[in-house]
Amino acid sequence: MTPVPGRLPRWMRERLALSGAAQALSRRPCAAVAAGLVALSVFAAQAASPAVPAYREFKDWIVACDNVRRCEARLAPAAGDTLPMRLLVAREAGPAGAVGLDLAGEKPLSADALRLDGAALTGADRPAAAGSAWTNDGEGSYRLQGEPALEMARRLEQARQMAVQQSDGPLQLSLDGLAAALRFIDDVQGRVGTLTALHQPGAGPVSQVPAAPALPVVQAAAAPTPLADTQAFAAAVRTRNAALVARKCDAPRGASDDAMPLTDTDALVLLRCWSGAYQSAALVLRVPRSAPQQARPVALPDVPGGLPVGKNDDPSVATEAFYDPATATLSSFAKSRGIGDCGIARSWVFDGTAFQPASRDEQRRCAGSPGDWPALYRTRSVPATATAAPAPAQ
Incomplete structure (x- = not known):
């Protein structure tokens, strides 16, 4: 005869309840632990976001984040070299924060001018090629926006060298410090551990990124x-x-x-x-x-x-x-x-x-x-x- 649960001793009822909960959890331990870790990492990152306005220097890059958490990372060599070209990555705050990447020099580039780790960019990644994702003003300023800019920023972060081929030889643009600069932007905007992160995107959903503050009036x-x-x-x-x-x-x-x-x-x-x-x-x-x-x-x-x-x-x-x-x-x-x-x-x-x-x-x-x-x-x-x-x- 099957015992009636309500008539079992209290210690036995508690043991059966704990056993059932443990069995349910054991059927999906990885998913539960992973979800918990992602949530904790995103929460911790957002709770510790640096105060703004913020200005930082990371090797050959500087980062400035304003009072509404819009950030720019700019190439500015620590040695004080005067560059004939500007390179910057900018991002708006908020879950849908747009990314922009600017490259500007004194004259237009050829289609195959950009090199990452010695290899020329291909397809729509080429600044001056037909069908390029870059827009330009015809005088040496090039810009990527949206998803192409996000993808290019992540590629630059992973690269060791960037060069621009010019008539008098290649111009080397330092990437030293870019990874730390992008990580700082993610910190300020509460993106660490989320799909939207510039540096090492994680599994956290876009909805976990804080909204952009309003401009003061x-x-x-x-x-x-x-x-x-x-x-x-x-x-x-x-x-x-x-x-x-x-x-x-x-x-x-x-x-x-x-x-x-x-x-x-x-x-x-x-x-x-x-x-x-x-x-x-x-x-x-x-x-x-x-x-x-x-x-x-x-x-x-x-x-x-x-x-x-x-x-x-x-x-x-x-x-x-x-x-x-x-x-x-x-x-x-x-x-x-x-x-x-x-x-x-x-x-x-x-x-x-x-x-x-x-x-x-x-x-x-x-x-x-x-x-x-x-x-x-x-x-x-x-x-x-x-x-x-x-x-x-x-």
């Missing part, structure tokens, strides 16, 4: 009434605030002083503060239109995230400063050397009360691409009459 002040006789006003500000200018500036010159309307009652004045071999800087002042002697330095805030600007930087002094009253935007462009292939560019938007950080582009290692610096901080500016609703990153 800054609301620009309405255009103020014009300021009469701007040059005379700037001259009066310099004369009547001589002690302040002497304390803040070195050997000031007044020829490039300027004044612009900031509000209906205040002006923004830029007084030449110092001049270098290839750039100059201005002291940024907020001044009542009716009292030019009451100038106050404007402390321009840096972007959130604690990125260094410089030990001796005065927040009220901006290099190559320019203010546009129509958009309420103040911009600064500071080159680290004359050709402008490294440096920092920033902008601020006046919201009617104070200046808010709007953008920051930066490249600390010089690499031969003038003025082309990766973004570390972006916002969306809206006019005072618009509704400042958050927008997805673009």
Whole structure:
């Protein structure tokens, strides 16, 4: 006679229950363990994602990730060599984050110009061939987008050497550090262990990649009434605030002083503060239109995230400063050397009360691409009459 389970001793019922669970698990141990490991690895990677904005250097490559986790990996040799060609891999954040790969030189390439580990690319992978997956501007700039860019980035990561055949011989493009750079991008965007990873894609589904953050919104002040006789006003500000200018500036010159309307009652004045071999800087002042002697330095805030600007930087002094009253935007462009292939560019938007950080582009290692610096901080500016609703990153 078969015993009735409810009448069995408690210890026997518990043993039978445990035995049944163990047998069920034993029928598919590999699948259960594998799924658990994938989930744990993806969760751990996302939980430990580096803070942004982020800037890193990996051997001959640099990586910049902005505040909405868009990242760029750029070739920038550690030896400081000036390259006649630009190579970068960029990726948007989010599950469907698009990949772009740019290769730009001083002149167009031949169809068989690119070599990976000594072998020429074939088919649609050739930049200048008929039916190529690359788009180009006819002047030496080539771009891959989407799946072809993702596949090429993974191929570059696995290669040891990349060369571009030119009329005067091959140009070697270093891949040292690219694998670490792509892994860092995956870390920042929460892709490690997923199908979307640039470096060593795993089995984690696309749905496990975090959504891209929205761009912060800054609301620009309405255009103020014009300021009469701007040059005379700037001259009066310099004369009547001589002690302040002497304390803040070195050997000031007044020829490039300027004044612009900031509000209906205040002006923004830029007084030449110092001049270098290839750039100059201005002291940024907020001044009542009716009292030019009451100038106050404007402390321009840096972007959130604690990125260094410089030990001796005065927040009220901006290099190559320019203010546009129509958009309420103040911009600064500071080159680290004359050709402008490294440096920092920033902008601020006046919201009617104070200046808010709007953008920051930066490249600390010089690499031969003038003025082309990766973004570390972006916002969306809206006019005072618009509704400042958050927008997805673009």
